[in-house]
Amino acid sequence: MRIPPALIVHGGAGARAPAGERAGRRHGLLSAVRRGAEILVNGGAALDAIIAAVVALEDNPLFNAGFGSCLTLDGRVEMDAAVTATRLEAGEKLPSQSGGVVMVSRVRNPILLARAVMEHTPHLLIGGIGAEQLARQYRIPLVRSEAMIAPRARERWQAMLAKHERKRPIADHGTVGAAALDNHGNLAAGTSTGGVLGKLRGRIGDSAILGAGFYADEHGAASATGQGEGIMQTALCRTAVEALRSDSAQGAAKTLITHLQQTAGSQAGIIIVDRQGGFGFVHNAGAMEIATFTPETGALHRFAPSIDSRH
Numbered sequence: 001m002r003i004p005p006a007l008i009v010h011g012g013a014g015a016r017a018p019a020g021e022r023a024g025r026r027h028g029l030l031s032a033v034r035r036g037a038e039i040l041v042n043g044g045a046a047l048d049a050i051i052a053a054v055v056a057l058e059d060n061p062l063f064n065a066g067f068g069s070c071l072t073l074d075g076r077v078e079m080d081a082a083v084t085a086t087r088l089e090a091g092e093k094l095p096s097q098s099g100g101v102v103m104v105s106r107v108r109n110p111i112l113l114a115r116a117v118m119e120h121t122p123h124l125l126i127g128g129i130g131a132e133q134l135a136r137q138y139r140i141p142l143v144r145s146e147a148m149i150a151p152r153a154r155e156r157w158q159a160m161l162a163k164h165e166r167k168r169p170i171a172d173h174g175t176v177g178a179a180a181l182d183n184h185g186n187l188a189a190g191t192s193t194g195g196v197l198g199k200l201r202g203r204i205g206d207s208a209i210l211g212a213g214f215y216a217d218e219h220g221a222a223s224a225t226g227q228g229e230g231i232m233q234t235a236l237c238r239t240a241v242e243a244l245r246s247d248s249a250q251g252a253a254k255t256l257i258t259h260l261q262q263t264a265g266s267q268a269g270i271i272i273v274d275r276q277g278g279f280g281f282v283h284n285a286g287a288m289e290i291a292t293f294t295p296e297t298g299a300l301h302r303f304a305p306s307i308d309s310r311h
């Protein structure tokens with residue numbers, strides 16, 4: 001029996017986007033979810049769908065990933081991205097596969113390089129120059145590092161320098177992620193980010209850390225966003241997917257973000273899709289926008305509820 005596919009994407013958790021950017025962000029999330037949905041409705045793989053959705057968001061300068069990534073304290077782009085997918089072959093469960101990259105500055109679409117790490121190397125996570133060498137080998141577009149700096153990101157960095165006497169990194173709303181179920185029953189998740197605005201050079205967040213910023217097993221797939229240190233401390237995505245053994249996707253999302261708030265005191269958000277195509281999405285930050293797709297509802301844009309709301 002064919003399973004109805006499901007796809008969910010997020011555009012980061014944090015302060016609400018400025019009014020002038022809201023329509024653009026909404027449009028960006030909807031077009032990203034539609035790109036992935038087109039693959040799923042044609043019988044394509046969850047992995048291909050989440051990659052297509054994340055690439056669309058990495059290319060959109062309104063989001064903190066790919067072109068549009070926020071800058072380090074010294075004004076550079078250093079991106080992290082990762083992907084994971086389950087493998088059900090002829091009804092047999094094989095272990096999920098994952099790949100990620102950290103501290104890349106010249107890769108136009110870090111999520112494509114994360115996939116190359118997964119598919120072509122024996123490793124799970126590759127950083128910096130070594131990752132960029134792999135990009136060349138697998139013909140993944142590289143650009144000059146300055147070409148990754150979007151004017152909007154530079155302005156936000158300049159405003160941060162002007163405002164903060166003691167410069168502290170700021171979770172800059174706009175990390176992107178996606179999670180999907182395809183009609184073969186496979187699940188996949190991916191996350192891509194510029195990290196946090198004003199971070200020290202070399203800082204690595206949760207987004208490419210398996211179990212923290214992304215995770216999938218045969219029960220579900222998840223992608224996280226927010227203050228990476230707290231997300232890593234609570235192994236947010238893995239713990240949430242494990243909770244699906246006894247809870248709904250929305251129940252697991254809510255429990256785990258509440259736990260993160262209580263134990264790490266951080267702000268974050270999570271999206272989950274379970275193996276029946278049920279969604280979970282919740283945050284404890286200022287706001288978190290998502291878009292979902294199922295064949296029944298089509299593409300929808302929504303604001304995720306915060307853990308304090310009654311949803």
Ligand code: ASP
Pocket residue numbers: 012013171172173174175193194195196204205206207224225226227228229231
């Ligand atoms: N989690 C990302 C990081 O800490 C940032 C974010 O999602 O806003 O690098």
